[in-house]
Amino acid sequence: MKILAIETSCDDTCAAVLENDCLISSVISSQTDLHAKWGGVVPDIAKRAHIERIEPEIKIALKRAKIKMEEIDAIAVTVGPGLAIALGVGVNKAKELAIKFNKKLIGINHVEGHILANLIKNKEGKPERKIEFPALALTVSGGHTKLVLMEQTHPSRRCGTPSLEKGGFKYTVVGETLDDAAGEALDKAAKMMGLGYPGGPIIERLAETGDKNYLKLPRPLSTQKNFDYSFSGLKTSFYYQIREWPKEKIGENLTNLSASFQDAVFDSLLIKFKKAIEFYNPKTLMASGGVVANLELRKRLRKLAKEFNAPLLMPVKKQFNTDNAAMIGVVGYYKALRGEFVENKEELDRNPRLNF
Numbered sequence: 001m002k003i004l005a006i007e008t009s010c011d012d013t014c015a016a017v018l019e020n021d022c023l024i025s026s027v028i029s030s031q032t033d034l035h036a037k038w039g040g041v042v043p044d045i046a047k048r049a050h051i052e053r054i055e056p057e058i059k060i061a062l063k064r065a066k067i068k069m070e071e072i073d074a075i076a077v078t079v080g081p082g083l084a085i086a087l088g089v090g091v092n093k094a095k096e097l098a099i100k101f102n103k104k105l106i107g108i109n110h111v112e113g114h115i116l117a118n119l120i121k122n123k124e125g126k127p128e129r130k131i132e133f134p135a136l137a138l139t140v141s142g143g144h145t146k147l148v149l150m151e152q153t154h155p156s157r158r159c160g161t162p163s164l165e166k167g168g169f170k171y172t173v174v175g176e177t178l179d180d181a182a183g184e185a186l187d188k189a190a191k192m193m194g195l196g197y198p199g200g201p202i203i204e205r206l207a208e209t210g211d212k213n214y215l216k217l218p219r220p221l222s223t224q225k226n227f228d229y230s231f232s233g234l235k236t237s238f239y240y241q242i243r244e245w246p247k248e249k250i251g252e253n254l255t256n257l258s259a260s261f262q263d264a265v266f267d268s269l270l271i272k273f274k275k276a277i278e279f280y281n282p283k284t285l286m287a288s289g290g291v292v293a294n295l296e297l298r299k300r301l302r303k304l305a306k307e308f309n310a311p312l313l314m315p316v317k318k319q320f321n322t323d324n325a326a327m328i329g330v331v332g333y334y335k336a337l338r339g340e341f342v343e344n345k346e347e348l349d350r351n352p353r354l355n356f
């Protein structure tokens with residue numbers, strides 16, 4: 001099965017071609033340069049850039065895969081969650097192509113995409129990854145921070161050994177941020193320090209040589225029994241502590257401030273992940289989303305998994321952590337196996353607040 005996947009939920013215009021769950025080509029056109037001076041994503045600018053770039057991106061993806069539009073079997077597109085006017089560009093393009101070329105159409109949840117980014121295979125079908133259920137996934141990016149319990153629904157348990165291809169997946173959000181996403185918090189802290197956008201990677205680099213105990217910052221909600229997150233209090237505490245500092249003092253302490261802030265964000269993430277592991281006893285752990293590109297976070301996640309003697313899956317390539325269309329194509333593949341195609345193509349709509 002040949003799948004064309006499209007993703008435009010935020011500020012990356014992405015297209016990919018897959019043969020089943022194996023990635024043949026993937027193009028990502030990042031708009032960070034356009035949004036950098038505003039310190040965050042400006043929806044109108046994102047929409048315009050998606051409109052300009054989506055068609056050429058699709059053409060390049062098909063060309064690199066050496067596949068013609070006529071040979072594609074299904075088109076998978078992100079319908080939500082995300083920025084409404086950005087999502088609309090991808091959804092409209094997918095509908096237009098599906099109708100014009102008479103292709104099957106599949107609507108995809110972006111967060112499911114981040115989770116299944118762990119299952120993207122290369123052209124040779126590698127890596128072969130297994131998920132034992134229940135699995136617990138931490139998805140942490142610029143738009144969301146969620147702990148998702150993933151189970152498998154087997155229509156017929158007696159038909160051979162359960163495989164990933166058989167039956168559907170059931171997702172339950174067991175915890176999520178009540179305000180800002182973790183990546184968003186990192187981006188905002190970077191902005192307060194006068195650093196560039198996106199802030200996550202810049203803070204990562206500065207934090208390497210900083211003192212994480214330099215500022216005393218809260219770990220919001222960490223003593224509560226639920227598995228929810230909050231990052232706005234942390235951001236405010238950071239702001240109040242440095243707002244009266246002269247520019248020079250901030251400049252001299254960029255490494256310490258970055259290390260302190262990053263540590264507070266990662267502690268918060270890990271505290272709740274650990275609590276949820278203790279509660280749900282998952283057989284597989286997964287972590288993905290833009291912030292999981294961070295090497296320090298990956299190290300801490302590996303240590304946590306070791307403590308529980310549980311396998312931990314993280315996307316094999318850095319570019320599979322941040323937004324991409326390959327992950328949308330993989331979800332499309334599993335949905336296609338179950339025949340979950342859009343019935344009336346004209347009616348497919350974006351859903352900015354889509355949940356599981």
Ligand code: AMP
Nearest residue numbers: 141142183198200201290291294322323
């Ligand atoms: P996404 O929304 O999945 O495309 O991810 C983008 C978010 O991930 C932004 O908030 C970035 O600041 C954050 N991010 C990307 N790379 C890193 C990194 N190396 N460390 C921390 N955060 C990162």
Ligand code: MG
Nearest residue numbers: 141142143323
């Ligand atoms: Mg994302």
